[in-house]
Amino acid sequence: MAYTKPIPDPEQYTFKPYWDGCKAGKLMLPRCLVCGRMHFYPRVLCPHCHSDQLEWVEASGEGRIHTYAVQHRAFGGWAEETPFVTAYIDLIEGTRMLTVLHGVDPLKPEEIKIGAKVKIEFEEASDEVSIAYWRVVE
Amino acid sequence: MPNNPSMAAAIVGAAESNKIGYIEEGTTATRLHLEAINNVCKQTGISPSEIDGVFSVGFSPQIAEHLGIHPRYIDTTGVGGSSFVMHVHHALAAINAGIIDIALVSHGEAGFSARKNKGNGTNRPQGDDKWSVPSQFEVPYGIAGAPSNYAHAMTRHMHQWGSTKEDFAQIAVATREWATLNPRAVMFSKETHPAGGPITVADVLESRLIAWPLNLLDICLVTDHGGAVLIASAEKARSLRTTPVWIAGAGENMSHWSMMEMQDFTATSAAASANSAYKMAGMGPGEMELAMIYDSFTVTAGITAEMLGLTPRGEGPSLWADRKASPGGSGIPVNTNGGGLSFSHSGMYGMMLLVEAYRQLAGIAEDGVNGIAGKQTSAKTAVVNGTGGNLSTTGTLVLVADD
Numbered sequence A: 001m002a003y004t005k006p007i008p009d010p011e012q013y014t015f016k017p018y019w020d021g022c023k024a025g026k027l028m029l030p031r032c033l034v035c036g037r038m039h040f041y042p043r044v045l046c047p048h049c050h051s052d053q054l055e056w057v058e059a060s061g062e063g064r065i066h067t068y069a070v071q072h073r074a075f076g077g078w079a080e081e082t083p084f085v086t087a088y089i090d091l092i093e094g095t096r097m098l099t100v101l102h103g104v105d106p107l108k109p110e111e112i113k114i115g116a117k118v119k120i121e122f123e124e125a126s127d128e129v130s131i132a133y134w135r136v137v138e
Numbered sequence B: 001m002p003n004n005p006s007m008a009a010a011i012v013g014a015a016e017s018n019k020i021g022y023i024e025e026g027t028t029a030t031r032l033h034l035e036a037i038n039n040v041c042k043q044t045g046i047s048p049s050e051i052d053g054v055f056s057v058g059f060s061p062q063i064a065e066h067l068g069i070h071p072r073y074i075d076t077t078g079v080g081g082s083s084f085v086m087h088v089h090h091a092l093a094a095i096n097a098g099i100i101d102i103a104l105v106s107h108g109e110a111g112f113s114a115r116k117n118k119g120n121g122t123n124r125p126q127g128d129d130k131w132s133v134p135s136q137f138e139v140p141y142g143i144a145g146a147p148s149n150y151a152h153a154m155t156r157h158m159h160q161w162g163s164t165k166e167d168f169a170q171i172a173v174a175t176r177e178w179a180t181l182n183p184r185a186v187m188f189s190k191e192t193h194p195a196g197g198p199i200t201v202a203d204v205l206e207s208r209l210i211a212w213p214l215n216l217l218d219i220c221l222v223t224d225h226g227g228a229v230l231i232a233s234a235e236k237a238r239s240l241r242t243t244p245v246w247i248a249g250a251g252e253n254m255s256h257w258s259m260m261e262m263q264d265f266t267a268t269s270a271a272a273s274a275n276s277a278y279k280m281a282g283m284g285p286g287e288m289e290l291a292m293i294y295d296s297f298t299v300t301a302g303i304t305a306e307m308l309g310l311t312p313r314g315e316g317p318s319l320w321a322d323r324k325a326s327p328g329g330s331g332i333p334v335n336t337n338g339g340g341l342s343f344s345h346s347g348m349y350g351m352m353l354l355v356e357a358y359r360q361l362a363g364i365a366e367d368g369v370n371g372i373a374g375k376q377t378s379a380k381t382a383v384v385n386g387t388g389g390n391l392s393t394t395g396t397l398v399l400v401a402d403d
């Protein structure tokens, strides 16, 4: 089934290793060689200590729901999928990502638990691009 | 504070475009800007040729060219709806530094007409950057427009502080009460809009879900709106026919731009920008007699009330509870124009905060165009807070009436 939702055009400079990682089924995040902290979205300088010495490492792909919302109105390909649940995920590495949650009932928002454990999964959107999603696992 | 700019300048006039709201025949952002500028110049007696600083969201060179003026100070700060409050801060600094005497802050936004005009006439840069942070990491997840993002803050507030949808709904109800006293408000009455006139908490909760926990009536309007204020040095302000409203304090700040970087989803940088403004003014939240609080959503207003020190942390909606902030209520009046929720909100609402705060403190809130009996309050001080982006940027003013 064709992927009908927005497919990003991977930026080829600062963000490329992230998108290459998604394609390979891995969550790749930038880590600072000076302070050791990770961050997201990928930067030119470490947002914690402003070092330009950054490396890419594979992250655990585990986290917890920080907060969420149920989208009853959306545009483009997402309009066909309403309602769906968006969430900000706290990764165990200490960074935060936005996602659409899998494994929840958008019609019972009160039953979704802030703090619930989630795991990453990747969906092939095109031959070139895969997109990270997070699934509730408890 | 060395060279404290407090009271170095005053807002000396404030006006809207000829028409605001849902302008059925359509308009453009440029027309909205220039109508408002024309109106504020007529109000104050200041000629456009006297304006030596121009402040707007991105459009200052075009405005100056339209007016045929050559300003010495050109500011296009565009950080969302809070920008206009920051423009006042910047104008105060420029006037205090002796660089300019008269600043124009202008707003024109065809939020409603843009649809009719197929996206033209907005003065917005066209096309979206596919390599921007939102295009890469937000749009793929169906995030589109402010409601889809702000809803996450309300969910977190309910989780962290035990607030409820009912608590936030009261903000919309109280704000609508003020709109019924403002004939220019979109939601003034059933005659101005089929959904206008008073509403109840149940109406808010039963309105269409847009992005749970936000229902339609938790969300601001999208209208056409133009507005302009003139700011003058103390000496100039005292020479004009209009009543000055003094800028006692001003501050701005930001906590993040992308919501991924919002550390605490229940707090904004208004705590910091208000701290700057209160400090400059030598005043505190307990001395504020009116609050004009950006209400893009009920949750925006609720959280901001906490940040401004008007309620304890986690209890923002209590500012509006039991009709305390409503006309004749027992607390301070809040959003006396009817707010972005029920008056007018074109996409960026900061100008509307400024115009209403000026009218209230200048004593012209019932001037026959902009209010009916009961709209004018007795407030002599006001705190004004704009919020822009995704709860990202804030500007705060402390304004004081002329004595």
Ligand SMILES: [Zn+2]
Binding pocket: A032, A033, A034, A035, A036, A037, A046, A047, A048, A049, A050, A051
């Ligand atoms: Zn670092």
